[in-house]
Amino acid sequence: MTTKSKKTKSAGRFGARYGKTVKDKFVKVESKQRMKQTCPFCKKVGVKRISKGVWKCHRCDKKFASNTYFLD
Numbered sequence: 007m008t009t010k011s012k013k014t015k016s017a018g019r020f021g022a023r024y025g026k027t028v029k030d031k032f033v034k035v036e037s038k039q040r041m042k043q044t045c046p047f048c049k050k051v052g053v054k055r056i057s058k059g060v061w062k063c064h065r066c067d068k069k070f071a072s073n074t075y076f077l078d
């Protein structure tokens with residue numbers, strides 16, 4: 007079964023493992039890190055997380071290092 011349920015969101019891929027509390031915390035962090043963030047250079051929303059601490063803005067095409075999971 008690979009169906010995602012609404013309850014678990016992106017943590018649905020872990021199935022019945024790891025417990026609800028852990029998955030809830032994980033969803034909180036992951037949903038934020040996947041959102042597009044505000045670029046510190048052009049002040050527009052369009053920065054995506056490429057890797058740990060690596061971010062790229064698709065508007066001004068800048069790649070920069072910053073916080074690991076999300077920008078402020």
Ligand SMILES: [Zn+2]
Nearest residue numbers: 045048063066
């Ligand atoms: Zn930018």
